Amino acid sequence: MTSSATPRYKRILLKLSGEALMGGGDYGIDPAVIRRIAGEIREVVARNIQVALVIGGGNIFRGAGLARAGMDRVTADHMGMLATVMNSLAMQDALESLGIYARVMSALSINDVCEDYIRRRAIRHLEKGRVVIFGAGTGNPFFTTDTAASLRAIEIGADILLKATKVNGVYTDDPVTNPQATRYTSLTYDKVLTDKLNVMDATAIVMCRDNNLPLRVFNLLNIGDLLRIVDGEDVGTEVTNA
Numbered sequence: 001m002t003s004s005a006t007p008r009y010k011r012i013l014l015k016l017s018g019e020a021l022m023g024g025g026d027y028g029i030d031p032a033v034i035r036r037i038a039g040e041i042r043e044v045v046a047r048n049i050q051v052a053l054v055i056g057g058g059n060i061f062r063g064a065g066l067a068r069a070g071m072d073r074v075t076a077d078h079m080g081m082l083a084t085v086m087n088s089l090a091m092q093d094a095l096e097s098l099g100i101y102a103r104v105m106s107a108l109s110i111n112d113v114c115e116d117y118i119r120r121r122a123i124r125h126l127e128k129g130r131v132v133i134f135g136a137g138t139g140n141p142f143f144t145t146d147t148a149a150s151l152r153a154i155e156i157g158a159d160i161l162l163k164a165t166k167v168n169g170v171y172t173d174d175p176v177t178n179p180q181a182t183r184y185t186s187l188t189y190d191k192v193l194t195d196k197l198n199v200m201d202a203t204a205i206v207m208c209r210d211n212n213l214p215l216r217v218f219n220l221l222n223i224g225d226l227l228r229i230v231d232g233e234d235v236g237t238e239v240t241n242a
Helices: 018-022 031-046 063-068 073-097 119-127 145-156 189-194 202-210 225-230
Strands: 011-016 050-055 102-106 131-135 160-165 186-188 215-219 237-240
Touching: 011 018, 011 031, 011 145, 018 031, 018 073, 031 050, 031 073, 031 225, 050 073, 050 119, 050 145, 063 073, 073 102, 073 131, 102 119, 119 131, 119 145, 131 145, 145 160, 145 202, 160 225, 186 189, 189 202, 189 237, 215 225
Parallel strands: 011 050, 011 160, 050 131, 102 131, 160 215, 186 237
Antiparallel strands: 215 237
């Protein structure tokens, strides 16, 4: 996909769920899916947009689920954090196979496989045109990767947080179970919180709201939507303070 439009953003943070990497499988990473996503990210980088990523770990381990099954919550969350690092390394490999320089930065120290997260170093990587992939969440239990995405986006001064999901925006109800559900084209953070809309967890939403960070929710399965967003098209649902 090519475009002559001037990119709307200088720096973005893209939040991917771990489940998105499974494709049609029940577990793990579908190589075809991760290559496709990497290809779209390459097109974004080609527009001179700085790209950071946060990837969940639900395709391998989900800490909250393990905790509900009886495992100690802190231990379960640490396992989930390690799963996000695995996904981050896979994405790094997919990007580098396409000629895009990428760096994985972990909130947990795993120096043999990736860098420690240091804010100034992360920004420097972005300024040099490298894709930065933030692994291990916030490095703390009890926080989701949605919260990690909000935190990192704010720390690096991203222009927008893009949350990729399996539906094309935020709906009044679950569109899978309720065919009458309608999509919002725009929302305020306060309405998301008041109506308890399923966008991100409340901590992530409050962080975005209080730091005036715009959020756009879109469907990762719609090929080209990521590029349409950075080219300024109205895709998915935008969430702001306005």
